[in-house]
Amino acid sequence: MPLLQISISASVFILAVIFLRSLLIHKLPKMTFMFLWGVALIQLLVPVSVQSPFSIFTAAEHLSRMFTAPKLIPTPESSTSINGTTVIMPPITEHVTAPIVPLKTASQISPIVWVWLVGSTLCALFFIIPHVRYRKIYKMAVPIRNDFIRKWQHSNLLWRDVQIRQLDHISTPLTYGIFRPVVLLPKNLDYDEEKQLALILTHEFTHIKRFDTLKKWILAASVCVHWFNPFVWVMYILANRDIELFCDETVIRKFGENTKPAYARALVRLEEKKSGLSPMISSFSKNATEERIISIMKTKKITIATTLLAIGLVASVVIIFATSALDKTEASTGVDNPTAEPSSEAVPALFQGAITTEIVPALSQGATITDLMPHDLTFNKKYDVPKLIDSLMDSKYRAVYMDNEIYLRVMMDNTIQISKDNGAVWKKYDTDEIDAKEFAKWLLINDPIPGYSMKEVQSRLANGAEVKHLVFENVKEMYFIIDRNGVQIELVQPKKISSVLIDGQRMMITSAISAQMLKSFYDLLVSNNILSETHAKQDYSERMKYLEKNLPNFIVSK
Amino acid sequence: MKLFDSELHIMEILWKEGDTPAKRIAEITKEKVGWSKTTTYTIIKRCLDKGAIERREPNFVCHALVTREQAQEHETTELINKMYDGAPDRLIASLLGQKRLSTEEISRLKRLIDSME
Structure with missing residues (x-):
């Protein structure tokens, strides 16, 4: 208001x-x-x-x-020093990520x-x-x-x-x-x-x-x-x-x-x-x-x-x-300005039948989005999972995502397919287009997720990368930054949920995850011919070993 | 009977000219005092309510019920701008409890002026 x-x-x-x-x-x-x-x-x-x-x-x-900021954006040096893996420790308070996204009627x-x-x-x-x-x-x-x-x-x-x-x-x-x-x-x-x-x-x-x-x-x-x-x-x-x-x-x-x-x-x-x-x-x-x-x-x-x-x-x-802050106002005045809010009517294509309320994308809300971001674990493309990302780039897909509700994959032609039955049936879904400039600004202010270079993303956005947007019925959102170099997924989760993704930039695990779920993710990679079975097994045990050793709290039994 | 200056103006006309139609009173006051017709009728109504005049039909003729002697001027105590002052600020002040100052307060203020002089 x-x-x-x-x-x-x-x-x-x-x-x-x-x-x-x-x-x-x-x-x-x-x-x-x-x-x-x-x-x-x-x-x-x-x-x-x-x-x-x-x-x-x-x-x-x-x-x-x-x-x-210091908690959220580690320098590349420190990322290599922790056993070659970029780690973001989840804060001790588990429920800080209260959903702030208001549902406007x-x-x-x-x-x-x-x-x-x-x-x-x-x-x-x-x-x-x-x-x-x-x-x-x-x-x-x-x-x-x-x-x-x-x-x-x-x-x-x-x-x-x-x-x-x-x-x-x-x-x-x-x-x-x-x-x-x-x-x-x-x-x-x-x-x-x-x-x-x-x-x-x-x-x-x-x-x-x-x-x-x-x-x-x-x-x-x-x-x-x-x-x-x-x-x-x-x-x-x-x-x-x-x-x-x-x-x-x-x-x-x-x-x-x-x-x-x-x-x-x-x-x-x-x-x-x-x-x-x-x-x-x-x-x-x-x-x-x-x-x-x-x-x-x-x-x-x-x-x-x-x-x-x-x-x-x-x-x-x-x-x-009597004056207001520099950047933030720009971002937040966007709320009042209908032209700066390209996806204000973003009734998600995905669940059109089920949703009657208008969902305001996190982008247009300006401030405090930091809280919405999952506290996550990122494996850097260059240092941590080079083989995995290379295999993805060699496959038919540009990105793969999984959580307890959906599987999602981005195809070579940047279309998005979602499966709600553990990968048996895949359906294509439409997305909204988001203004890349607005998104760049928003990202700069709000995005605490490392594992990629902010500079690089900004230059991609400035040089004509497209931004697509999906809203799900539980107000979970995804932004896809797409250009010749590949896809990068930005997640906005009002509630912490477990998910795993790989895109052209990194592998990311949001919130604590069960061994079972990580296993399913690798199974998905195998069934989509991204990894061979042996490769998947090897990579899976590497990940699990790392988690058990460094972040036992990140593994939940389920 | 307590009558305000405005009401006395009306009475003055009746005492001088005898029974007068309200319409005629409005004409006179408009010229002499600069009141609008509505204002004059409002004052006439107040006189009626106080029982200072009587309305006689037809033509709304006003008849004085009190004499000049009976209607001596009274220092009125119904001063309104103790509460409210033309602009809205006094109203709030009155809600916050702005009332008159006590005699002690007044003399304290006087001493304050003396001391600062």
Whole structure:
């Protein structure tokens, strides 16, 4: 679900801003935080991500690779040193390869989407209904006859026609309306104190000039979309406060720093007017008002140093936390992009009757595919099983695969045949074509299977190798890289299953295997005239000897 | 009886001109105060609900039930923007418990300003 992804990555940025704000709210120009919240809003509401090599997500990727890669990609030197066999030890935790492949139902809206929709709607109503109700009351405001206000307004004309009216339902001044703004002043204001009136009007007009009402609505919209994300709610509250703080700052700059106490006192006086009526106390409000007063009192001239500091901080926070990682995004944005997903409708040809759900190939899922890969044992063509691979290349077949459900062989003309009755009847199966470029990229990011040279595969893919794709009913997948040099099979097993394969590159055993199954595999090679019976026997005992000696856990009795 | 300024505007017309059709009131308020017809009717309805005026048919004629003396202005306690402030932020704040500050809090804030001055 891309929305969840957006929400999560934006949360990282919001957290960074909250942290920065808690440290520097009274030190930096308030514009800094307005800008940062703006970036957060763009992240939350515009589904486009900017990549950066300095992103925290790139770093996270590097870190996770540092921990996984050394296990999975041994160097050729080490492969020869272990008795001439490339060995990948299976991790001790046996069930880590949980199936992550989601089964998307074809055209129904999933219950999660419903929950989200309901939540968003409720959230929107929750903003709109009271607004409409109060809007009705605001309309009842009456004109003010006050010379000072009239004069003030004449000297502060905006391009939008602003009305200043009075309403006795309210206790603090407020502004509403985006396109035809109205400033409402409470009736209990001291209309003779012109200095305070000027401060209040300047404050409200600053809100109008900056379209702050619109900003608040956009913030509300982000909460409606991301209602399930508590960080977005925190952002909503803090950003709303910062809109006020930024406005205060501007007013003080305009009137000069010696107005600070007068302005702060005016604020307290308004609070006081409210407070006469109710004894209820809340720490939240206390904090907000206190924060505002401290912020007013601490407003300083913007110096070049603070400006540079602010710009530097904003730039680094945005680059580190608001951008996404380099490669991974490319791969994962492919999920949203229908053209980059050539096999999204890969209803497997194999079991068309049985399967009703759409299976998303592992390729199009981008991240975390590493987990899907079997932990396997690979015998390198050059060092370990040269004779076996040569015999295969001399036969009618380019690759042979076996697991407990199917036998599979790739013919000279690259067609694929499958037998479901232990090799008695073979049927030809159709495959999907996969874009080689996409596949190359995916392989680079996700494939931990050694036993062949990644460089070589990449160059084969770049030089016009075809990629075919098969999906089986248990979401097991196979990719076939095919060119003049032969076939190479890539397995994607959501669940660890035992299988054996040889292709032009290597012999591979995935997961633990029974001696019986290995034996059957050699029998299959013999019955397909790939190996002679003596050769097969010899090779089989070599393999078994190796396993018994080095990896006894790899053999299961069955 | 507690009447808001808006309601007093309507009453003022009735006291001055005697019984007046709602339609005519809307015309006057539109010109004098700048209210839309809907707004005026909303206020008339509030006056009706409070029992400040009476509706007489035909033509929705409004008749004042209270005198100018009876309808003294009251400092109203139903201030709404203690909760809600034009834009949606106050609404959330009120849900989070943003209410008025206590007298102690206010004096603490005043001292805070003094100390920072």
